[in-house]
Amino acid sequence: MKLLKLYQWIAGKLTEFCAPFQNNESLYQQARAFWGKLEGISTILLIIAVVIGVLFAVIYYKPYNNKPGRHYTPKYWVIFLIITFVVAFLLTLGFEYISVAPHLKGAMLLETKIALGNGIYASALYFIVSVLWCNALPTNAYRLFEF
Amino acid sequence: MKKVFVFCIGGTGIRVMKSITMLMASGMSTSGFTVVPVILDPHLDLEEKKNLHSLIESYEEIYRHSVNNGTSTLNSLDGFFNSEMLTIGELNEQLNDTQQAAGNTEKFRSYINVANLGADNVNNYFVQTLFSNKNLNNPLSVGFKGNPNVGTVVLGEMIEGADWFKAFKTKCEKDDRVFIISSIFGGTGASGYPLLEKKIRGASDNPTVKNALMGAVTVLPYYGLKDPTTTGSDIDSANFYTKTKAALAYYQNTVQSDYLYYAGEKTLRQVYENDEKKQEDTANFIELVAASALFDFLKRERPDRKQYMTRAIDDDVESLDLVTMGSGYKEIVKCVADYMILRTFIQNLPNEKYFPLKKNRGLDGGFYKDAAFQSLVRFTEKYYQWYYELSTNNRAFAPLHYDSIKQMDGWVKTIDLDAKDDSYYLLRMIEASNRYTKKDHSNKFRFFLQFAYEAINGYTQKIMK
Numbered sequence: 184m185k186l187l188k189l190y191q192w193i194a195g196k197l198t199e200f201c202a203p204f205q206n207n208e209s210l211y212q213q214a215r216a217f218w219g220k221l222e223g224i225s226t227i228l229l230i231i232a233v234v235i236g237v238l239f240a241v242i243y244y245k246p247y248n249n250k251p252g253r254h255y256t257p258k259y260w261v262i263f264l265i266i267t268f269v270v271a272f273l274l275t276l277g278f279e280y281i282s283v284a285p286h287l288k289g290a291m292l293l294e295t296k297i298a299l300g301n302g303i304y305a306s307a308l309y310f311i312v313s314v315l316w317c318n319a320l321p322t323n324a325y326r327l328f329e330f
Numbered sequence: 331m332k333k334v335f336v337f338c339i340g341g342t343g344i345r346v347m348k349s350i351t352m353l354m355a356s357g358m359s360t361s362g363f364t365v366v367p368v369i370l371d372p373h374l375d376l377e378e379k380k381n382l383h384s385l386i387e388s389y390e391e392i393y394r395h396s397v398n399n400g401t402s403t404l405n406s407l408d409g410f411f412n413s414e415m416l417t418i419g420e421l422n423e424q425l426n427d428t429q430q431a432a433g434n435t436e437k438f439r440s441y442i443n444v445a446n447l448g449a450d451n452v453n454n455y456f457v458q459t460l461f462s463n464k465n466l467n468n469p470l471s472v473g474f475k476g477n478p479n480v481g482t483v484v485l486g487e488m489i490e491g492a493d494w495f496k497a498f499k500t501k502c503e504k505d506d507r508v509f510i511i512s513s514i515f516g517g518t519g520a521s522g523y524p525l526l527e528k529k530i531r532g533a534s535d536n537p538t539v540k541n542a543l544m545g546a547v548t549v550l551p552y553y554g555l556k557d558p559t560t561t562g563s564d565i566d567s568a569n570f571y572t573k574t575k576a577a578l579a580y581y582q583n584t585v586q587s588d589y590l591y592y593a594g595e596k597t598l599r600q601v602y603e604n605d606e607k608k609q610e611d612t613a614n615f616i617e618l619v620a621a622s623a624l625f626d627f628l629k630r631e632r633p634d635r636k637q638y639m640t641r642a643i644d645d646d647v648e649s650l651d652l653v654t655m656g657s658g659y660k661e662i663v664k665c666v667a668d669y670m671i672l673r674t675f676i677q678n679l680p681n682e683k684y685f686p687l688k689k690n691r692g693l694d695g696g697f698y699k700d701a702a703f704q705s706l707v708r709f710t711e712k713y714y715q716w717y718y719e720l721s722t723n724n725r726a727f728a729p730l731h732y733d734s735i736k737q738m739d740g741w742v743k744t745i746d747l748d749a750k751d752d753s754y755y756l757l758r759m760i761e762a763s764n765r766y767t768k769k770d771h772s773n774k775f776r777f778f779l780q781f782a783y784e785a786i787n788g789y790t791q792k793i794m795k
Contacts, residue, residue: 249757250757251749251750251751251753251754251756251757252753253753253756255684255685255686255760256684257684321764323686323757323760323761323764324686325684325685325686325688325689326686326689326690327684329689
């Protein structure tokens, strides 16, 4: 599935990425191939965001708040939000680097932007799951987002 | 509703009843009995007596809040404030007059009408034999000043004519019990106990009263008073042991209680100011021991013959903890530890902006300002003062380290509790709330006490092992 368009708002389009290589046919083709490989792993990238976002929300609202230490306070919810972002970012970047090594100029920046986007998606999912949890599921945490 | 009428005679009776009230608040079980305290002290304006009345009212108020369910009443909670307390006046739906009936400003001479005895009347010599001039000139407004010979005369009439005694006889039902608390070295207690016992066992017109299972705790000397010549007082603690021996000799052949408990010290460890008007004596370990007698009595059945009970401590040390007291004191220590932990909740939870029960159970700012919680706050201040006095007295009852909520694993000395700080208890409180899914009431105050107790008991039950 071609899901790289979900990252267009931060990573830009294929044409913008390939533009610097217009005058070099070989590099241009490498750039297109690079983008194509990223497109090929985009589904997995999105899965990383979903899994990390949901997972850390579940960990916060269940096992983490089953331990003492006043974990129910919003301070720890925010800490978990930050952790979600950072982990999603690093995992995404690491997976991209291993799967599609960025040899071209600008390729590392592209992968970094996609990773940042994934971090934001994961954080958004963390927030959405938190809202759902506060309103419908059992937890020892403070229901910060209860309606 | 089965009841136990607790007659608290004299200053010691009042102080022991205070300890009983504190232990009941802490969760000590009265085995299903409603406690009906009856305070007998002729000492007018005794601050201690007024304070006890106020404490009992406070306890009752908190209890009522905990079982209130709008138009109906819920069962008593397990744990804190689990037993009902009712004054004799409330039981009889009249004003409680034990305070008023005891008041008398006249001198003893006038009370027994010595002036009407002719100079040649042989009864004059009889009076002079039994009573000194000091006895005769003593105003009754400050009690009997350690003179049971005076107390015997006054109390006898006081008991017979009192509305509360009539109410007791009316309201005493089958399975109800009687418990009498007194000292053996004072004036009121030493005379009052055998008199009251005699009146009860002599109630031939009322077999239920006559045959009621009766227990008593008589407190032997446990404190001294400063030299009376320096204060002008008429009470001399040098006579305490002499009076005790005399009273014990009398009790040997006359005691009619089914269970008689003794509590006391081998030496007079603490010396108080000798002020017969104020009697500002701080809470003492012996009073706590005497208080525990009531709870023990309520667990027992009618014996085949009279039982004489006492209890000891394992080590004769100045400051007692669980090890030096012995395993027999585990329940008392656990109860006190529980309430002192509850005190940390009472102090800190109002400031916890994000405590989950604020949303889940409505324990918000309004709840903490409400009358129910505020009555608990006031009671807890008195509780803390009581425990402080016990823990700093001479023969201290000091089984707790209660200074820091960040290091609570050492809350009970000599035992390592698994809760390292207060967040452990708060988590259990949240879990208890989440487990409770019944919709039988919406009493927030009851929720607070119930979940707090479950949380605290979850850790402190280790003390009982």
